[in-house]
Amino acid sequence: MTAPPALSVRDLAHAYGDVAALRGVTLDVAPGERVGLLGANGSGKTTLMRAVSTLLVPDAGTVTVGGADARRDPAAVRRRIGVVFQSPALDDALTVRESLALQAALAGLAGLGRGEARARIDDLLGRLDLADRADARVGTLSGGLARRADLARGLLHHPALVLLDEPTGGLDPLARVALWDTLDGLRRDHAPQAEGSAQLVATHLMDEAERCDRVAVLDAGRLVALGTPAALKAALGRDALWLDTDDAPALAARLGHERLDARAVGGRVLVAADDPGALLPALYARPDVRAAALKEPSMDDVFAAAVGGAFAGGGAGTSTPPGMGGDGAGGAGRHHDEVSGTVPPAIIDPLPLDPITE
Numbered sequence: 001m002t003a004p005p006a007l008s009v010r011d012l013a014h015a016y017g018d019v020a021a022l023r024g025v026t027l028d029v030a031p032g033e034r035v036g037l038l039g040a041n042g043s044g045k046t047t048l049m050r051a052v053s054t055l056l057v058p059d060a061g062t063v064t065v066g067g068a069d070a071r072r073d074p075a076a077v078r079r080r081i082g083v084v085f086q087s088p089a090l091d092d093a094l095t096v097r098e099s100l101a102l103q104a105a106l107a108g109l110a111g112l113g114r115g116e117a118r119a120r121i122d123d124l125l126g127r128l129d130l131a132d133r134a135d136a137r138v139g140t141l142s143g144g145l146a147r148r149a150d151l152a153r154g155l156l157h158h159p160a161l162v163l164l165d166e167p168t169g170g171l172d173p174l175a176r177v178a179l180w181d182t183l184d185g186l187r188r189d190h191a192p193q194a195e196g197s198a199q200l201v202a203t204h205l206m207d208e209a210e211r212c213d214r215v216a217v218l219d220a221g222r223l224v225a226l227g228t229p230a231a232l233k234a235a236l237g238r239d240a241l242w243l244d245t246d247d248a249p250a251l252a253a254r255l256g257h258e259r260l261d262a263r264a265v266g267g268r269v270l271v272a273a274d275d276p277g278a279l280l281p282a283l284y285a286r287p288d289v290r291a292a293a294l295k296e297p298s299m300d301d302v303f304a305a306a307v308g309g310a311f312a313g314g315g316a317g318t319s320t321p322p323g324m325g326g327d328g329a330g331g332a333g334r335h336h337d338e339v340s341g342t343v344p345p346a347i348i349d350p351l352p353l354d355p356i357t358e
């Protein structure tokens with residue numbers, strides 16, 4: 001029997017008054033998988049996290065965690081998730097160990113017996129490299145250590161899915177790397193489907209997105225791209241050709257009339273072609289092009305292209321996504337098993353077979 005997805009979100013929609021925060025988001029996270037959630041401010045990431053964590057009852061759609069339905073059985077969902085949000089949930093005045101013991105009692109771990117709860121806390125303190133700070137007050141810890149202590153709190157009850165909302169927000173670069181190493185370690189230490197092995201991580205940082213098995217990009221409440229970092233980059237072409245110009249939409253339109261696949265993205269023009277290098281000299285010579293450069297696609301390009309509409313197929317006014325083929329174009333559907341946009345639903349990618357070994 002196959003295990004249910006760690007998380008299954010179907011057609012999730014929610015509005016705050018007349019502000020539509022989520023508009024039909026569908027997303028699965030496999031047991032053991034880490035999915036990164038990217039999106040500009042206000043794109044709906046926190047609303048999605050709140051719906052998954054049962055803090056918010058969405059207007060429409062379903063959320064199931066390990067098979068438990070958030071609407072019908074929110075308590076079962078809460079038992080299966082660990083939440084590490086931006087504001088730490090530990091009491092500054094208590095020591096790390098006291099704070100975790102209090103949380104363990106609140107989470108019902110005391111029912112396992114004090115000895116077992118203590119063993120669980122010791123295990124987590126060891127794995128999260130906090131053992132030597134166990135008796136320090138939370139309020140005296142550095143930002144990185146405090147975040148790790150908060151992570152220990154989120155993991156106490158053996159959750160199957162950990163929700164992390166900008167887990168490295170406010171941390172210095174070294175503490176960021178250390179926290180990600182810790183998150184990697186948690187996955188390595190546990191076989192898929194064991195505690196804490198699936199992670200949904202909201203982040204604004206592209207290097208953090210690179211550390212995810214798959215990345216989901218939200219734009220104005222819609223899922224506009226979903227795939228492995230490698231597949232999303234590959235969908236932009238082997239090398240992306242970027243043009244600097246004074247009026248990107250106008251140049252993209254002119255190039256479109258010349259039968260090139262060009263789109264305005266973040267004030268520049270992205271040209272997709274099988275051999276973009278061959279186009280470079282002629283494009284560079286144009287009076288309406290200030291500079292032209294070939295660049296291996298990065299996650300920044302993926303993000304810019306996704307929110308610029310490059311992965312959304314089929315909608316009115318959208319052209320064929322670069323690298324995804326199209327009507328009559330070579331390689332139609334080339335990446336459909338790896339990369340998806342919002343429409344058509346047929347190209348939503350399935351869960352990877354082995355999400356950890358990418």
Ligand SMILES: Nc1ncnc2c1ncn2[C@@H]1O[C@H](COP(=O)(O)OP(=O)(O)OP(=O)(O)O)[C@@H](O)[C@H]1O
Pocket residue numbers: 016017019020021039040041042043044045046047048
């Ligand atoms: N409590 C609320 N009341 C009214 N509008 C809200 C509320 N919470 C969020 N919104 C609006 O819903 C939309 C989605 O917000 P959300 O916080 O989910 O986005 P986000 O992607 O998490 O943003 P950020 O990256 O800034 O945290 C935004 O337009 C936001 O202004």
